[in-house]
Amino acid sequence: xxxxxxxxxxxxxxxxxxxxxxxxxxxxxxxxxxxxxxxxxxxxxxxxxxxxxxxxxxxxxxxxxxxxxxxxxxxxxxxxxxxxxxxxxxxxxxxxxxxxxxxxxxxxxxxxxxxx
Amino acid sequence: xxxxxxxxxxxxxxxxxxxxxxxxxxxxxxxxxxxxxxxxxxxxxxxxxxxxxxxxxxxxxxxxxxxxxxxxxxxxxxxxxxxxxxxxxxxxxxxxxxxxxxxxxxxx
Numbered sequence: 001x002x003x004x005x006x007x008x009x010x011x012x013x014x015x016x017x018x019x020x021x022x023x024x025x026x027x028x029x030x031x032x033x034x035x036x037x038x039x040x041x042x043x044x045x046x047x048x049x050x051x052x053x054x055x056x057x058x059x060x061x062x063x064x065x066x067x068x069x070x071x072x073x074x075x076x077x078x079x080x081x082x083x084x085x086x087x088x089x090x091x092x093x094x095x096x097x098x099x100x101x102x103x104x105x106x107x108x109x110x111x112x113x114x115x116x
Numbered sequence: 117x118x119x120x121x122x123x124x125x126x127x128x129x130x131x132x133x134x135x136x137x138x139x140x141x142x143x144x145x146x147x148x149x150x151x152x153x154x155x156x157x158x159x160x161x162x163x164x165x166x167x168x169x170x171x172x173x174x175x176x177x178x179x180x181x182x183x184x185x186x187x188x189x190x191x192x193x194x195x196x197x198x199x200x201x202x203x204x205x206x207x208x209x210x211x212x213x214x215x216x217x218x219x220x221x222x223x224x
Contacts, residue, residue, distance in 0.1 A: 003159075033212060042122075042216030043160075043202060056211050091160065103148065103206055107160040 002026070004108035006092050012114045013082055021077040021111045025094030032075050033105065034067060037089040046090075049075060082115045089113070118143050120205050122215035129193045130223045137188040137218050139177075139203030148206040149186040151177055152214075155199045163188075163201070173197070198222045 005024045013019050025032050034046040045059040049069040060066070064082075069075040079086055089112050093105040119142040129135050141147055151163040164172045166179040166186060177188045186203060203215040 031210060035214070043214035045212060045214065048211065050210065055209065093160075097210070103210075104162045104165070105150075105152070105160075105204075105212065109159055 004092055004094050004106050006090075006108040006111050008111060009109065010112045010114075012116065014116050015084060016081055018078065018080045019082055019113065021079075021090050021113070023075045023077070023092030023094075023108060025073065025075070025092070026096075026106055027073075029094035029096045029106070030072065031095045031097065032069060033093045033095070034075070034077050035091040035093070036061075037091055037110070038087075043091070046077070079113075082113075084115045087113055087115045118205065118207055118211075118213055120203050120213050120215040122201075122203055122218045124218045125216070126219045126221065128221045128223055131195055132192050135188075135190040135193045135197065135220065137201050137203075137220065139186045139188065139215060141184050141186065141203075141205050143184075143205055143207065145208050147179070147181075147186075149177075149179060150204040150206070151175070151186075151188050152202045152204055153199050154202070160202070193222050195222045195224065 007022045033048040036044040047054055047057050047067050051072050052069050064080045067077045089110040091110045092108040095105050121140045123138055149166045152160050153163040154160045175190045177186050179186050200217050200219050202217045205213045
């Protein structure tokens, strides 16, 4: 079956521009997570959704970052007024709190963001 | 504070030698722990979880609550084990905390 997909796979933007990153989770997965992966920083938790609501936004680095999820499915991570330090790979993962894959995170391929 | 610590950024081991990737956690509740692996040019994927108590690709990990550790072990390293390994903790409110990762390099 289809796994988690993310688009675009690569995004190059100029400092100060806004970007939108999209995540399509596995159908039926109620939880959706966003992470940032930087060299030397490992995986940094950004935000997660349970259904359409985000119980924990504490990982968002600044108010330039926001995320939404609609219909319990697709999620969009928006970065406004991008800065060079936002350059990283942004990973999305989804999970289902039950069954054989109980709480296993299924990751997408990531979006590599480069801010010039 | 909730935290996952992987003290080694890079671990180089000869093929056939034992491997131990260290993971320590800080969490006041009952932890749910995982090891994830990312092979070159592949997605991050689950390797094993402590509640399953299983061996995957020869790897095992035992939760030691006294030492707050969840070290990943394999008795005989293989070249295909070279990858980035992340230890992760799931908290009671479904938040996932990852360690910074350890790059395992198997030497021929």
